[in-house]
Every structure is written in C-alpha cells, then in structure tokens.
Amino acid sequence: MSDTKSEKIVHGMMAEFTTVDSLLSACRRIRDAGYTKTDAFTPFPVHGIDKALGIKPTVLPWICFFAGITGTCIALTMEIWMNGIDYRYIISGKPFISLPAFIPVAFELTILLASFGAFFGMWALNGLPRFSNPVFTDPRFDRATDDRFFLYIDAKDDRYDAAGVRSLLTDTGSDYINEVVEDDSPKAVPRPIYMIWGAAVAASIIPLLCVLLMRVTNSSQPRFHIFPDMDFSPAKDAQQTTSLFGDNRAMRPDVPGTVARGQLIGSLDVMTGIDVDSLQAMNAPRAERLVAAFMQDDQAAVAEEVTEVATEEEEQAEASVMQTTPWVKENPLTVDQALLSRGQLQFGVYCSVCHGMDGRGNGLVNQRAQERGFDTWVPPSNMHEDTLYSDKYPDGKLFSTISNGIRKMPGYAGQITVQDRWAIVAYVRALQLSQNASLDSVPASRKDEVSQAVESAKKELQRQAEEAAQAAAAREEK
Numbered sequence: 461m462s463d464t465k466s467e468k469i470v471h472g473m474m475a476e477f478t479t480v481d482s483l484l485s486a487c488r489r490i491r492d493a494g495y496t497k498t499d500a501f502t503p504f505p506v507h508g509i510d511k512a513l514g515i516k517p518t519v520l521p522w523i524c525f526f527a528g529i530t531g532t533c534i535a536l537t538m539e540i541w542m543n544g545i546d547y548r549y550i551i552s553g554k555p556f557i558s559l560p561a562f563i564p565v566a567f568e569l570t571i572l573l574a575s576f577g578a579f580f581g582m583w584a585l586n587g588l589p590r591f592s593n594p595v596f597t598d599p600r601f602d603r604a605t606d607d608r609f610f611l612y613i614d615a616k617d618d619r620y621d622a623a624g625v626r627s628l629l630t631d632t633g634s635d636y637i638n639e640v641v642e643d644d645s646p647k648a649v650p651r652p653i654y655m656i657w658g659a660a661v662a663a664s665i666i667p668l669l670c671v672l673l674m675r676v677t678n679s680s681q682p683r684f685h686i687f688p689d690m691d692f693s694p695a696k697d698a699q700q701t702t703s704l705f706g707d708n709r710a711m712r713p714d715v716p717g718t719v720a721r722g723q724l725i726g727s728l729d730v731m732t733g734i735d736v737d738s739l740q741a742m743n744a745p746r747a748e749r750l751v752a753a754f755m756q757d758d759q760a761a762v763a764e765e766v767t768e769v770a771t772e773e774e775e776q777a778e779a780s781v782m783q784t785t786p787w788v789k790e791n792p793l794t795v796d797q798a799l800l801s802r803g804q805l806q807f808g809v810y811c812s813v814c815h816g817m818d819g820r821g822n823g824l825v826n827q828r829a830q831e832r833g834f835d836t837w838v839p840p841s842n843m844h845e846d847t848l849y850s851d852k853y854p855d856g857k858l859f860s861t862i863s864n865g866i867r868k869m870p871g872y873a874g875q876i877t878v879q880d881r882w883a884i885v886a887y888v889r890a891l892q893l894s895q896n897a898s899l900d901s902v903p904a905s906r907k908d909e910v911s912q913a914v915e916s917a918k919k920e921l922q923r924q925a926e927e928a929a930q931a932a933a934a935r936e937e938k
C-alpha cells in the first residue's frame with residue numbers, strides 16, 4: 461500500500477473537521493506554524509477564515525482597475541485621433557476634441573475592459589480552466605459541500621514535510637488526515653472530445669462559405685426575405701379594384717375642399733372682383749393681360765395686374781375710381797346666415813388683428829404699434845368711414861383689397877380662399893350696417909323686441925350717467 465503511494469506524486473495533506481471552531485483553531489495553528497500554501501473548504505462561507513489562514517487580499521481589484529484604465533485610454537486615444545486629427549468634422553458646433561462628447565464611448569470601453577479584466581483575471585488567478593483538481597481524489601472530500609470542513613496544505617509549500625504536517629494536523633484534533641496524491645487517470649483528452657470540437661469548428665465555417673459563395677455567384681431567384689418590410693406592398697393602377705377600401709375603388713376621391721392647381725373657382729368676375737366683360741369694353745389690353753395672368757395661375761402677375769389697375773386709379777382723381785375699373789357691385793355668392801358666420805370667423809382670424817373685432821382699426825397690432833410710438837406706422841383703416849361703404853366702395857373693390865392688398869396693407873389671396881374672401885366681404889357689410897342701422901331695417905316681426913332692448917339700454921346708460929354725476933357731486937362736497 462505504502463509502495464504504491466510512494467510512486468505517486470504527493471499533492472498535499474487533507475484534514476477533516478466536524479465543526480467550524482475546530483477548523484478555525486486548526487487554521488490559526490497552521491498559519492502560526494508558517495505554512496502559506498494552504499486552503500480551506502467549507503459547505504458555507506465561514507467568517508474570519510481568510511484571516512485565520514493568513515490569506516492575503518486578492519489582486520483581482522487591481523487587475524480590474526488597470527483593465528478599466530486601459531479601456532479609458534484606448535477610447536480617448538481613438539476618439540481624439542478620429543475626431544480631432546484624422547477626420548476633423550464639426551458635429552453640432554462642438555470643438556473637434558470635445559471631452560464631454562467623448563464620455564459615452566470612453567465610459568463604455570472602460571466598463572467593457574474592466575469586466576473582461578474581472579472575468580478573465582478570476583480564471584487566471586484560479587488556474588482555470590482545468591478538468592479536475594487532485595483534492596477530488598480524496599474519498600471523503602465530497603462532504604465539503606455537505607457537513608464537513610476541510611483544511612488542506614499544499615505539498616509545494618516550502619515547509620512541507622509529510623510526517624511533520626501529519627503530526628501537526630493530528631495535534632489540531634482532526635481525526636481524519638489523508639495524503640492527497642496527483643490524479644493518475646490518463647492525461648490525454650478523450651478522442652470523442654476532439655471529434656466534437658473538430659465538428660463544431662467545421663460547422664462554424666459553413667455560414668462563412670455560404671456568404672462567400674453568394675458574393676461570387678448570381679441567382680435568378682428572388683431575394684430571401686426574413687423581414688419583408690414594405691417590399692411587397694401592391695401598387696394599383698388607375699381604375700383597378702382593391703379590397704382595402706369599402707367602395708372597392710383603388711383610386712381615392714379627393715379630400716373635400718381639395719383645390720387642384722390652376723382650378724378656376726367660378727367665373728373670372730368672382731375670382732377678381734372685376735366685371736371683366738365691362739373692362740374688356742373699356743380697356744381691352746388690360747383685360748387681356750388680367751385674363752392671361754389668371755389662366756397661367758400666376759398669383760404674382762394677377763396681383764400686379766390688379767394693383768396696376770389700382771395705381772392707375774390713384775393717379776387719377778378719386779371721383780373717377782368707379783369709371784376706371786368696372787368693379788363687381790354686389791357679392792356674387794348667396795348671402796345667407798351660413799356665409800355671414802363663415803365671414804365672421806375668417807374676419808376674426810385674418811383681419812381683426814389689425815382692424816379690430818369691430819372693424820374700427822384698433823386691433824392688437826395697432827395698439828402695440830401705438831404703444832411703441834412708431835412714427836412711420838400707418839394705422840389700419842376704420843371700416844366705418846363712409847368712403848368704405850358700398851355706395852362708394854363696391855364689393856368687388858373690397859374683394860380686391862383683401863386679395864391683393866392696398867398701399868401698406870398686404871394681400872391675402874395666398875391664405876384665404878376665394879369663397880372665404882367673399883364671405884368676409886359680406887361680413888364687413890354686415891359690420892358696417894351694425895353701426896348705422898335704423899329701426900326701419902329690422903324685420904317687422906322683431907321690431908318690438910329690438911325697440912325694447914334699445915329702451916332698456918338707454919335707461920341703463922341714463923342710470924350710469926346719474927350715478928357718475930352723484931359720485932362727482934359727493935366728491936366735490938368732500
């Protein structure tokens with residue numbers, strides 16, 4: 461028995477203990493006796509065992525730290541070289557070398573290399589990977605994961621001498637001491653493992669070969685789609701059917717209110733506010749230029765043409781306005797409640813900022829301009845001037861003013877549709893009427909109602925005036 465053992469290489473000495481305390485005191489004795497290549501195996505973590513065995517703190521944190529620093533340096537060097545030297549490119553107006561912008565990559569690489577350091581450092585320090593450890597040859601060692609505590613002294617320790625170690629361990633109160641010998645099972649890696657490994661390497665080359673093959677050959681087959689995305693969305697031709705929409709028509713009707721380019725709305729009179737037939741009779745070339753500009757859908761040319769009309773007017777006397785341009789006299793659209801409401805809305809949106817909700821010319825823009833005291837400011841016109849009433853200022857001219865602007869006021873043809881411009885014209889007329897109406901213009905059925913309202917409003921005004929007078933008198937007495 462001893463013969464066979466002596467032929468084998470001794471690896472160390474293993475002692476078994478039944479309690480934590482006996483293990484710890486044994487550890488201390490071994491440490492004090494000067495052994496350093498020692499280890500303890502316990503079924504659960506035992507506090508203070510490192511100290512009892514005199515194990516020095518691991519160098520793993522340092523490996524981790526320097527691997528991390530290496531990552532930071534690599535990242536910063538790479539970024540400074542790329543962004544600051546090799547390919548200088550302004551990104552978001554930052555300097556070429558902008559440390560704040562470099563942080564994400566530097567951070568990522570630091571973490572990556574630090575975790576590699578921790579992972580592979582642990583393997584290296586523990587001498588991993590290895591198939592087996594000689595301590596497993598000890599028949600009772602399995603209980604290290606169950607209910608026994610083991611202390612191990614490596615034969616590589618300078619002080620190791622089998623007899624001395626055995627007596628020392630016996631002294632510590634261990635009742636099972638066993639010399640661990642090197643594992644004598646064959647060292648050669650089993651053949652099946654080589655075969656599996658070889659097969660795996662061979663299989664891993666197959667995808668690469670497929671890619672290489674595809675790069676040098678052509679195929680008439682359609683592309684192999686893993687994610688089809690929108691590659692197969694069917695395109696429909698005019699007049700075809702589809703199951704996608706309820707009416708089975710592939711061609712979709714226009715969205716209501718769509719205006720095609722160049723689409724004429726109503727007659728030229730409606731579009732310009734000018735009675736084109738009369739203009740033709742009065743000034744044929746001008747009428748032709750106007751029509752041509754309209755046919756070409758040239759907004760700027762139309763505005764120019766109509767403004768020219770207006771300028772010519774200005775050069776002539778005010779009185780001749782009506783004679784130089786035959787304006788459309790009455791709103792060509794049917795003026796009803798719907799049109800007026802539309803006009804009110806559009807006036808509120810487009811005109812009231814300057815002209816005010818009541819049309820008196822004191823909108824927010826004007827108030828602001830007055831406040832700032834701009835001396836070049838031209839105040840918006842008051843719609844209640846009698847020169848702007850329909851007898852002197854026909855609907856067509858008002859329409860043209862909205863469309864093409866006048867003097868300091870910009871044109872709104874680009875923003876407001878033809879219908880809405882006429883709706884505004886109708887609303888401006890109503891606005892003007894509202895400030896100058898007599899009781900006669902009220903329908904008979906509502907006359908009573910209106911005159912009552914007027915009466916009570918008058919009374920209210922009177923009451924307010926009296927109150928103000930009383931207050932003034934009271935103040936004077938004081």
Ligand code: HEC
Nearest residue numbers: 810811813814838839840841861862866867868869872884
């Ligand atoms: C940006 C401010 C502004 C807006 C918005 C504006 N106007 Fe004017 N408007 C003016 C100014 C300023 C004048 C006076 C121009 C001048 O006398 O040089 C004026 C003048 C007028 C006149 C009198 C033109 C004349 O021949 O004397 C009418 C009518 C008029 N605007 C109607 C409208 C209508 C309707 C709208 C809404 C579509 C509108 N304006 C939107 C600023 C504006």
